[in-house]
Amino acid sequence: MTDPNTDRDLDAEKSAAQAETEAEDQGIEPIPEPEGETELIETDYEIGQDNLAASWTLKFDIHQVVFTWSAFAIMAFIVLTLAFQNEVEPLFTGLRNWLTGNLDWFFLLSGNIFVLLCLALIVSPLGKIRLGGPEATADYGYIGWFSMLFAAGMGIGLMFFGVSEPLSHYSTAFGGVTVGEDGVRTDWAPLGGAEGNVEQATRLGMAATIFHWGLHPWAIYAVVALALALFSYNKGLPLTLRSAFYPIFGERIWGWPGHVVDILAVFATIFGLATSLGIGAQQASAGLNQLFGLGTGTGMLVALIIFITAIAIVSILRGLDGGVKLLSEVNIALAGLLLLFVVLAGATTDILRDFFANLGAYGQYLPALSMPFGREDANFSQGWTAFYWAWWISWSPFVGMFIARVSRGRTVREFLIAVLIVPTVLSVLWMTALGGTAISQVVNDGVTSVQGAALELQLFEMLAQLPLAAITSFVAIVLVLVFFITSSDSGSLVIDTIAAGGKINAPVVQRVFWAIVEALVAIALLLGGGLIALQAMAVSTGLPFTLVLLAACYAIVRGLMNEPR
Amino acid sequence: MYRKIVIPVDLAHLGDLAKAMQTAADLARLYSIPVVYVAVAGTVPDEVARTPEEHAEKLRALAREQGERHGHEASAHPLHSADPQGELNRLLRATTAELGADLVVMASHKPALLDWLLPSHGGSVAEHSEASVFVVR
Numbered sequence: 001m002t003d004p005n006t007d008r009d010l011d012a013e014k015s016a017a018q019a020e021t022e023a024e025d026q027g028i029e030p031i032p033e034p035e036g037e038t039e040l041i042e043t044d045y046e047i048g049q050d051n052l053a054a055s056w057t058l059k060f061d062i063h064q065v066v067f068t069w070s071a072f073a074i075m076a077f078i079v080l081t082l083a084f085q086n087e088v089e090p091l092f093t094g095l096r097n098w099l100t101g102n103l104d105w106f107f108l109l110s111g112n113i114f115v116l117l118c119l120a121l122i123v124s125p126l127g128k129i130r131l132g133g134p135e136a137t138a139d140y141g142y143i144g145w146f147s148m149l150f151a152a153g154m155g156i157g158l159m160f161f162g163v164s165e166p167l168s169h170y171s172t173a174f175g176g177v178t179v180g181e182d183g184v185r186t187d188w189a190p191l192g193g194a195e196g197n198v199e200q201a202t203r204l205g206m207a208a209t210i211f212h213w214g215l216h217p218w219a220i221y222a223v224v225a226l227a228l229a230l231f232s233y234n235k236g237l238p239l240t241l242r243s244a245f246y247p248i249f250g251e252r253i254w255g256w257p258g259h260v261v262d263i264l265a266v267f268a269t270i271f272g273l274a275t276s277l278g279i280g281a282q283q284a285s286a287g288l289n290q291l292f293g294l295g296t297g298t299g300m301l302v303a304l305i306i307f308i309t310a311i312a313i314v315s316i317l318r319g320l321d322g323g324v325k326l327l328s329e330v331n332i333a334l335a336g337l338l339l340l341f342v343v344l345a346g347a348t349t350d351i352l353r354d355f356f357a358n359l360g361a362y363g364q365y366l367p368a369l370s371m372p373f374g375r376e377d378a379n380f381s382q383g384w385t386a387f388y389w390a391w392w393i394s395w396s397p398f399v400g401m402f403i404a405r406v407s408r409g410r411t412v413r414e415f416l417i418a419v420l421i422v423p424t425v426l427s428v429l430w431m432t433a434l435g436g437t438a439i440s441q442v443v444n445d446g447v448t449s450v451q452g453a454a455l456e457l458q459l460f461e462m463l464a465q466l467p468l469a470a471i472t473s474f475v476a477i478v479l480v481l482v483f484f485i486t487s488s489d490s491g492s493l494v495i496d497t498i499a500a501g502g503k504i505n506a507p508v509v510q511r512v513f514w515a516i517v518e519a520l521v522a523i524a525l526l527l528g529g530g531l532i533a534l535q536a537m538a539v540s541t542g543l544p545f546t547l548v549l550l551a552a553c554y555a556i557v558r559g560l561m562n563e564p565r
Numbered sequence: 566m567y568r569k570i571v572i573p574v575d576l577a578h579l580g581d582l583a584k585a586m587q588t589a590a591d592l593a594r595l596y597s598i599p600v601v602y603v604a605v606a607g608t609v610p611d612e613v614a615r616t617p618e619e620h621a622e623k624l625r626a627l628a629r630e631q632g633e634r635h636g637h638e639a640s641a642h643p644l645h646s647a648d649p650q651g652e653l654n655r656l657l658r659a660t661t662a663e664l665g666a667d668l669v670v671m672a673s674h675k676p677a678l679l680d681w682l683l684p685s686h687g688g689s690v691a692e693h694s695e696a697s698v699f700v701v702r
Contacts, residue, residue: 047612132608133616139608139647233608236615319651405647408608493648504607505577505649 045254047238051501062510063501065259070266070499077271077537078521081530089529092536096390099543101378104386108372110546111389114219115370117553118416121226126560127413132233138409144325145406150423151328152402152490153221154213155335155483156276158430159476160283164458165212166435167442167451170205172380174198188379191368198443205439206358207365209431212385214362214424216370217392220549222419224400225407227552229415230559233408238502241265241397241548247558248551261548262498265397268541269498270514272395273491274521275535280484281305281522283456287477290460291470302523308481309519312488316511320406324489331482338475339433345466346437355432362428390542393549401494405504412560438462488515567592570600571642571666571696573657573686576613576623585672585701590635592670592699599638601664602628605656606645617645654689661696670699 053061081088100107121127130136140148172188176195180186187193190208194200227244237243242258249257281304285296294300315323343351375381407415441447441462450461463472492514499514500506525531572589574582593600606613606620614620621643632639642664646652661669673687691698 047610049612232610233616236610238611239609316651319653319655320648321646321652322655323651405609408647502609503611504609504647505611508650 045251047502050254051503061500061503061506063262063499066262066266066501067499069259069263070270073263073267074270074517074521078524078530081533082524082528085529085533089533089536092533092540096387096536096539099540100382100386100390103543104375104378104382105372107386107389107393107542107546108370108381110393110550111216111220112370112372113553114223114549115215117556118215118219118222118420121556121560122413122416122420125565126557126563127416128411129234129560129563129565130409130411131229131415132408136233136409140325140406144329146418146422147328147332148325148406148490149403149419150426151324151331151483151486152399153423154217154427155331156280156480156487158213158335158427159459159480159483160280160456161209161213162430162434162459163438163450163462164455166205166209166431167438167458168205169208170201170435170439170442171451173204173208174201185376185378188383189377190380190384191365191377193377202436202439202443203357203361204365206354206431206435207361208369208380208384209435210358210362210424210428211366211369212388213427213431215420216389218420218423220389220392220396221399221403222416223549223552223556224396225403225419226412226415227556227559228401228404229407230556232404232502234563235559239401239404239504240498240502241401243502244548244552244555247555264541264544264548265401266495266498268394268538268545269398269491269495270518270521271534271538271541272398273487273518274525275531275538276487277305277308277484277518277522278526278531279535280480281308281526284477284480284484286454286456287460287473287480290457291473291477298527301526304481305519305522305526308484309488309515312485312492312515313512315485315489316492316515317508319508320493324486324493327482327486327489331479331486334475334479334482338472338479339430341468341472342433342437342463342466345468346433347440350440351433351436354436355429358432358436359425359428387539390539390546393542393545394538394540396545396549397498398491398494401497402490405493405497434459434462437466441465488518491515491518567596567598567668567697569598569664569666570668570670571603571657571661571664572600572670573603573605573653573690574624574627576604576620576627577611579627582672585670586631587635588699588701589670590631590637592668593637594635597637599640600628600632601640601642601666602631603642603644603657603660603664605649605653606643607649608645608647617643620645653686654693657686657690658694661690661694667696668699669694669696670701672701 050064051061052064169190173190173193174196175187175189176193177185177189178187190204194204228239231237231243231246232239237246240262242253242261245253245258245261281301284304285300288294289296315327403419438450442451447465450458453461459476460473463469463476466472492511495514496506496511497504500510525534570589570593572585589600602624604620604624606617608617614623624643625641628639628641642660644656644660646656669690671687671690673685687700691700
């Protein structure tokens with residue numbers, strides 16, 4: 001006999017699933033449809049059927065083809081890069097330059113499609129559809145959710161480029177158009193520049209920066225994340241990139257077409273992460289050197305990478321809630337404090353006024369900046385914009401899958417507003433505060449140290465002009481390091497999920513394995529040379545992924561329209 | 566002596582759990598106390614279920630079947646998490662306390678070389694839980 005009191009005790013859970021249990025146990029009503037109506041895709045594929053799960057010193061559970069080929073390709077690439085440095089680097093940088101130079105229109109056009117699709121979905125009736133079914137409840141509250149979106153999406157980039165990019169675009173715009181002997185523009189100014197006009201150059205510089213950190217990158221992430229979330233939570237397919245292709249390839253996604261997409265995703269993610277680790281270690285060590293004079297030698301860089309990875313492993317072992325989520329929240333709070341400090345210590349009223357002015361400038365220049373055809377500012381549109389788009393797109397499997405992982409229970413509209421609009425507004429604020437302060441230091445105070453500093457030092461040089469520089473610089477270094485830890489942690493989570501065929505319950509030690517691989521790749525290429533080749537390689541994967549994303553757009557629309565409304 | 570037993574189960578590896586479930590059933594009959602079957606589902610589809618609710622349904626069926634077969638009081642307590650592997654130990658500890666259970670019976674692999682780095686779930690729960698923990702090898 002069941003004791004009713006015990007049962008009530010047990011079922012004292014807040015979630016909807018629990019409420020259903022209670023109702024069912026007491027026989028009040030028939031079992032309701034679990035999550036409400038969704039269009040589950042019927043497939044013969046059983047998740048994990050191609051996996052190899054065994055115990056060999058440690059338990060593991062991996063997708064045989066994806067894991068094996070990814071691991072093999074990574075090894076091969078590193079060996080080749082180290083062995084043929086002089087040949088490999090020009091080859092990949094050449095490939096990247098060719099892609100961004102000749103297919104810039106394709107990247108820009110695709111970027112615009114992603115933004116338009118996302119904006120259209122926000123206002124369309126499809127926006128009402130809930131990820132995980134009509135009755136699903138959100139796994140994470142707003143603060144934890146936003147923090148993770150931001151930390152995964154671009155936390156580290158905002159630290160690196162928050163000062164240097166606005167300053168760079170301002171300077172080139174101020175310098176105006178210069179034409180070489182062959183009649184080709186040699187300047188890097190966005191659009192037509194604003195020669196000698198401080199106010200216009202500032203506006204254009206800020207608009208160009210916000211363009212690169214605003215709607216477009218987030219739309220790229222949103223497309224991947226939405227496709228993954230929809231096909232996994234609502235359609236019942238495994239959480240890997242290939243699932244988004246079901247509407248196009250059908251059952252064939254379980255074979256090689258799917259393997260290729262997943263392997264490519266692992267490849268792009270691990271190389272993107274390793275490059276970031278290498279380059280990020282350089283920024284952190286530059287900052288530490290400025291503050292404590294610790295030097296920036298290779299030994300220091302390797303030590304930093306090992307340190308970051310060690311903390312990341314601790315974070316991995318603490319799980320998603322106890323690790324990435326906690327660190328993301330801490331870091332967003334720290335970033336908020338730094339932002340507040342710069343606003344208060346800098347020209348407070350100017351920054352607040354400029355926030356709206358920059359938003360206006362962004363709106364004004366957006367059509368021209370995002371124009372894929374007939375561009376005259378080739379250096380800017382190819383060297384900056386197309387490069388950025390390829391870079392964001394190569395990051396998108398990683399960030400997109402992580403966003404999907406934490407976004408269950410949100411409606412499509414809520415999801416897109418949170419992934420697209422909120423981060424864009426915050427980016428505008430961040431760039432206005434940091435970049436705007438730096439520009440004003442140059443223009444009004446005649447400070448030259450920031451502009452003259454190396455890229456990775458410009459943030460610290462800008463802070464040095466404000467009070468309490470020692471403290472704020474230290475906070476900035478901590479921010480850089482923690483963003484790296486969260487990247488390494490969430491990156492390992494994502495790679496492991498893909499390499500385990502979409503299973504999120506594979507042994508945690510596999511994530512530790514991937515975190516160590518990332519660190520080893522970064523260290524090997526830092527010592528042996530080849531980080532540049534690696535970065536070029538990672539950016540080059542932007543091209544195939546652009547095709548993947550375009551297909552995902554189609555899949556999203558098809559998938560959403562098939563959902564019961 | 567005991568009030569309530571919690572038995573964490575992994576529906577994907579039920580075959581490895583026979584001994585632990587038998588142990589829990591025997592103890593439940595000995596003390597005439599209820600057994601709560603606890604499982605943590607992932608939020609994405611896996612080999613067990615495609616939604617957390619489907620997973621919960623399977624867990625309830627298991628609890629019913631075990632309760633009928635062994636003649637003890639059985640109920641299910643399904644949980645879900647975006648990171649079921651990473652959060653498992655924490656969730657089990659919290660749930661045991663929340664359910665007011667004072668005995669945990671769980672299957673675990675044999676101690677292995679790398680346990681110092683990554684302790685088994687059984688070991689980790691035993692280390693931190695206020696309840697008695699019966700680790701079944």
